[in-house]
Amino acid sequence: MDTTPQEKTKIGLVGLGTVGSGVARILLDHGDRTARQAGRVLWLERASVRDLKKARDCNLPAGVLTDQIDAIVSDPSIDVVAELMGGVELAREVILSLLKAGKDVVTANKALIAAHGPELFDAAREAGRTIAFEAAVAGGVPIIANLTQCLSGNQVESLTGILNGTCNFILSKMHAEHVPYSEVIAEAQRLGYAEADPAMDVDGTDTAQKLAILAHLAFGARPDWRAIPRVGIDTLDLADVRMAQELGYTIKLLGVAELTEKGLQLSVGPTFVKNGSPMADVAGPMNAVRVTADAVGELFLQGPGAGQMPTASAVVADLIDTAVGRTKLTFQTLKLWSNESERTPVADQADAVARFYLRIDAADEPGVLAQIASALAAEGISIASFQQQASDAATVPLVLMTHDTTEGAAARACTAIGKLAPVAAAPVRLRVVG
Numbered sequence: 001m002d003t004t005p006q007e008k009t010k011i012g013l014v015g016l017g018t019v020g021s022g023v024a025r026i027l028l029d030h031g032d033r034t035a036r037q038a039g040r041v042l043w044l045e046r047a048s049v050r051d052l053k054k055a056r057d058c059n060l061p062a063g064v065l066t067d068q069i070d071a072i073v074s075d076p077s078i079d080v081v082a083e084l085m086g087g088v089e090l091a092r093e094v095i096l097s098l099l100k101a102g103k104d105v106v107t108a109n110k111a112l113i114a115a116h117g118p119e120l121f122d123a124a125r126e127a128g129r130t131i132a133f134e135a136a137v138a139g140g141v142p143i144i145a146n147l148t149q150c151l152s153g154n155q156v157e158s159l160t161g162i163l164n165g166t167c168n169f170i171l172s173k174m175h176a177e178h179v180p181y182s183e184v185i186a187e188a189q190r191l192g193y194a195e196a197d198p199a200m201d202v203d204g205t206d207t208a209q210k211l212a213i214l215a216h217l218a219f220g221a222r223p224d225w226r227a228i229p230r231v232g233i234d235t236l237d238l239a240d241v242r243m244a245q246e247l248g249y250t251i252k253l254l255g256v257a258e259l260t261e262k263g264l265q266l267s268v269g270p271t272f273v274k275n276g277s278p279m280a281d282v283a284g285p286m287n288a289v290r291v292t293a294d295a296v297g298e299l300f301l302q303g304p305g306a307g308q309m310p311t312a313s314a315v316v317a318d319l320i321d322t323a324v325g326r327t328k329l330t331f332q333t334l335k336l337w338s339n340e341s342e343r344t345p346v347a348d349q350a351d352a353v354a355r356f357y358l359r360i361d362a363a364d365e366p367g368v369l370a371q372i373a374s375a376l377a378a379e380g381i382s383i384a385s386f387q388q389q390a391s392d393a394a395t396v397p398l399v400l401m402t403h404d405t406t407e408g409a410a411a412r413a414c415t416a417i418g419k420l421a422p423v424a425a426a427p428v429r430l431r432v433v434g
Contacts, residue, residue, distance in 0.1 A: 007040040009323040012072035012103075013047040014094055015085030016065075019108055019135070020047070021057035022312030023082060023319075028058065038320045046072050057308075073097050080322050082315055083107040092116050099127045104327070106318040108135035108311055114209035114225045117216065121331075130331040132318035137210045138163060138287040140310030141303040142317075146291070147217045148330045154293035156218040158258040160433075163210040165285035165305040166194045166201040167233050167253040171241075171270075172283045175250060180238045193285050193306075204230035204253065204268045211255035211268060218291070219257065221264050221344040229349045229407075230268035240359060240428055243389075243399055244272055247357075250280040251430070263347030267407075267431075272357050274434025278302070350408030355384070355432040358402065358414065361395040363422040369398065372423075375416040376402070379409040395424045401432065 011027065013020050027034065027044045034042045047060065048069045072078055073094075081103050083095055091112045095105050105124070107113065113120070113136050124131045134144040138161070147156070162168050166188055173184045185202070188194035200206050205225075212225035233253050244251050249272040258265045273280040278300050282288040287305025292298050304310040321327045362368045373383065387399040402410070410429060418426030 006035055008043045009038070009040050009080060009319075010043045010045040010078045011319060012045060012075070012078040012081040014069055014072060014081060014083045016047050016049045016056055016058075017084065017086070018057070018308045019311045019315065020082070020084040022308040023084065023315045024056075024058040024060065026309075026312055026316045027319075028060070034316065034320060038323045040323060042316075042319055042323060045078050046075065048072055069094060073101050073103075076102075078103060080104045080106060080319055082319065083109060083112075084315070085109075088112050088115055092120070095120055095131070096123055099124050099129045099131075102127065102129065104130045104132075104322045106132045106135075106315055106322060108133070108315055110136040110206070110209050110213065114212045117213065118222055124331070130322060130327045132322055132327045132331075133213075134318050135311045135314035137213050138289060138301075139165075139303070139305040139307065140313050141287050141289060141301050141305060142314070143214065143289045143291075143301055144217065145317075146299070146301065147214065149326075151291065151293055151296065151299075154295045156259070156291060156293045158292045159214055159218050159256070159289065160279065161207075161211070161214070161255045161289040162252055162279065162282050162287055163207045163255050163289075163305065164201050164253060165287055166198060167207070168282060168287070169193045169285040170202070170233060171236075171251055171253065174236070174238060174241045175245065178238060178242065181234065181236055185234075199234075202234040203232035205232075207253060207255045207268045211257060211266060214255075214289075215257045215264060215266060215346075219259060219264050219344040221346055223264070223266055223346050227346075228266045228268060231270060233270055236270055237428065239397065240357075240430065243359065243397075244357075247272070247399075247401070248275050249273060249357075249432070249434075250275055252279060252282070254279075254431075254433075258352075259344070260347060260351075262351050263345040265347050265349060265352040267349060267352065270430055272430055272432040272434075277434045280434070348408075350406060350411070352407040353404050354407060354410075355404055356402045356410050357428075357430045357432050358400040358417075359428040360398045360400070360417060361424040362398055362420075363394065363424075364396045365422060368420075368422045371420050372398065372400070372417055375420070376400075376413050378416065379405070379413040381405045381409055381413055 208228045254271045288302040385401040389397045
């Protein structure tokens with residue numbers, strides 16, 4: 001039996017909420033496991049919280065808990081700090097202080113990385129430190145490691161992801177039980193899959209922030225997540241869910257990044273995904289990412305995208321990688337994209353090529369389809385299929401599937417169709433893949 005004392009890497013935690021408590025439990029309860037992986041002891045030295053009296057989901061040794069973040073920042077013995085406090089501006093200030101104090105940082109804060117990632121990466125390089133953030137995207141799915149390490153010999157060509165478990169849970173229930181969005185969101189909140197205010201999840205913001213991070217890693221772009229075209233699921237009609245099933249599709253909220261001759265195309269929105277494909281089969285509060293690269297071909301990664309222990313697992317993996325020096329090696333590759341001239345440009349989304357599903361509520365009278373077809377033809381859009389649904393209402397739903405066209409052409413055609421006298425409102429337009 002080897003009784004040689006192992007070196008210690010002292011760890012600090014800023015924030016001890018759901019994820020922070022999970023990280024503490026792994027470090028404290030499975031120290032032998034992390035020591036085997038790291039070749040050294042990951043020692044939880046200090047954890048800072050706002051309220052010392054609040055009940056915690058972990059049992060901490062005496063002297064670990066503090067309500068002073070500076071107790072971690074100013075402690076020279078602490079080597080690596082996991083920022084798990086959430087929020088953006090205060091977290092940014094804390095991380096900058098930690099880097100200046102000579103500490104490496106691990107974070108699960110996707111909103112922070114999406115908003116200030118380039119600034120923080122530059123600050124880390126200037127200080128000779130690193131930032132690891134596997135847990136910031138897709139929770140327990142190791143997409144960051146795959147992009148920055150496993151696929152480093154590839155040119156990534158496209159990346160498509162289900163990046164929000166809340167939305168996937170809601171869409172899965174709408175498909176399985178034909179329950180409207182308003183009812184499913186209430187159940188998602190009751191089960192803890194959705195926040196009391198779920199806006200950032202369901203309006204596509206969360207997915208756009210994560211997609212911006214992945215675009216930086218996979219393509220060397222620095223997109224502003226706010227500029228990524230996005231549509232959420234909060235306005236999705238159950239009629240379109242039913243129609244998707246009838247046509248052999250499942251609706252998923254997808255974040256898509258695709259490298260084209262004109263630059264990087266980025267978008268977030270509900271999408272018709274062909275049944276039988278791995279992406280269509282991802283059910284419940286799960287995440288999945290499909291990556292296509294020139295050398296390896298296609299990879300598909302799936303797993304829990306949120307939750308205490310899956311996210312804590314990713315944080316601890318980053319702590320281990322940082323302690324043994326793997327993060328430092330990987331982090332240096334981000335230097336390749338620090339100069340503006342080296343970055344992949346973001347293309348105009350209007351040039352993005354796709355097929356579309358259109359649902360048009362129109363009066364049931366002669367010549368309506370001809371008017372719609374004329375508006376599509378004016379933009380060079382051809383119809384792949386057409387269905388008219390029976391209805392006792394004053395209007396009937398007309399469902400069209402297009403051949404490939406551009407986002408811009410489809411948008412202009414839908415605007416024109418919405419202005420036709422027999423048409424009740426602008427068409428519902430969703431992308432189609434597979």
